[in-house]
Amino acid sequence: MKWIEVSVQTANEAVEAVSNILIEAGSQGVSIEDRQDFLQVPDDGLGQVWALDEADFSTEGVIIKAYFPETLFLPEILIDIKERILKLTTVGLAIEPNILTVAEVTETNWATAWKKYYHPLKVTRFLTVVPSWEDYEPKYEDERIIRLDPGLAFGTGTHPTTRLSLHSLEASMIGEETILDVGTGSGVLSIAAKALGAGKVYAYDLDDVAVQSAYDNIQLNEYAQDIQVSANDLLKGVEIKADIVVANILAEIIVPLIPDAWEALKPNGLFLTSGIIESKKGTILSHLREQGFEISQILQMKDWVAVIAQKPAEEE
Template sequence: MKWSEICIHTTNEAVEPISNILHESGASGVVIEDPQDMLKERDSFFGEVYELNPDDYPKEGVYVKAYLPVNSFLSETIEGIKQSITNLVTYDINIGTNKVTISEVNEEDWSTAWKKYYKPVKISEKVTIIPTWEEYEPVKSDEVIIELDPGMAFGTGTHPTTILSIQAIERHIHKDDFVIDVGSGSGVLSVASILLGAKKVYAYDLDDIAVKSTEINAGLNRVENKVISRQNDLLDGVADLEADMIVSNILAEIIVRFTDDAYRLLKKGGLFITSGIIQGKKNEVKQRLEESGFTIVEVNQMEDWVSIIAEKS
């Protein structure tokens, strides 16, 4: 099969919404090439190491690449993607250069090459994420191993927003907590919650592929009986649940839409762990959380990304 690579030159802030647009448009893989990856202190990623080629990266901004099958609908699909990305400015998202280029690639080149960069990564004091195709022996007796199959549709679990989320879950979760995961994606936060002590997780995502991905990864980690994955628009219509913790690694623009529902579904003293927040949106999210009745407990940052932990006082 022939595939077309679409490359968008954009900003770090726009990476996640553009990735979502590409996925919803039928992309069979997403690659993010950020020049900051070559400069960062690897200690901040607990020893994650790979060899990067500077020629693959832009001088400024970020490349987001996706792969689409070459068919009669390709030109229409690409035009739709371009329009959806341009429309992000209406949500006050900086899309930067927004230069789009198209090239043809062989299936074998993109479907397997990316795997060589995805190795076991220790992302917190206890948690190590490993891909399904890698062998790994735990270093410590209390190490928590999450086996993940990103399936090319979701992240590998090593993005700063995911790391911030899992580190927060690890610090604050208690044995037998009941957790709600909003925007579950690959299900990595749901799986992490169970392996770190939660009794049950309800995982919600609007995308049915995300629902299936969560189910697959819960099964890989043998927690499928404790993770209930459902298709749902954020927390709309969710009732009769009382959670100890709600986690959500989405975008600031989405988080502010359901803070009232999060407050409603949390027990008194329960925590709302939010991530996926670009630095420039931090105060907007904090203000909305406080308007819903939350007290801000922690604000943590990694690179340009922020995680906010709020308590239902």
């Protein structure tokens, strides 16, 4: 089957908005080529899951690629895409260089080519993330394997925020915990929790694509198939009492989540947050302390921060 690749070169701050425009126009997902991904590949002595080439990345802005069936009437769709992107400037978003190109590709060219960049990655002392198509045998007795099919949802273990979350989980768990994973994305944190001995795990995401991605990845790991994954807006309406709430999401979303995480946690429960850029660390710590959380540990990798906070035991 032939597909039409629509490529938009835009400013970094417009990535989310442009991606949303392309998806609403009918693309089933987008790929994002950001030179910062090359410059900021984690190097912590544990090896890398990415094998990137600097030449693959533009030195100006970010390139977002979307794919549409050739059966669609593309000229009409392109006009709408261009107009909506231009309107982003009215809300203060930079869109330059704003270059849109179109190319014809075959499904086999884009559907599997990206797989060459992924390899097994030892993320923590115990956890190794392995792409679903790779043959891999544990190297030592305590190694726990997370099978993952990187797709449309965020979270493959390569980004510092995901790594920090996995380190936080490993440092916090003793086994049999009830865990709520908010903004599950690919489901990697929920699967990791089961690999580390969690009892019950509930995974939530507002995005239906992420929910399906998490479900598919859960099925790749036999020990994790009792994870309950569903669409939900953060913790709204969730009445489960948890030992750990983990959220690898943006700092702006963590702030309104804090009161709900407090209510969801048992006394002595832990709230593990990541996705926090260093400049937002003070804001998150302030809101956590105002809620009553005690800060147990702060982890950092490059410009990204994770926080382990504890809800104190009830006073007798």
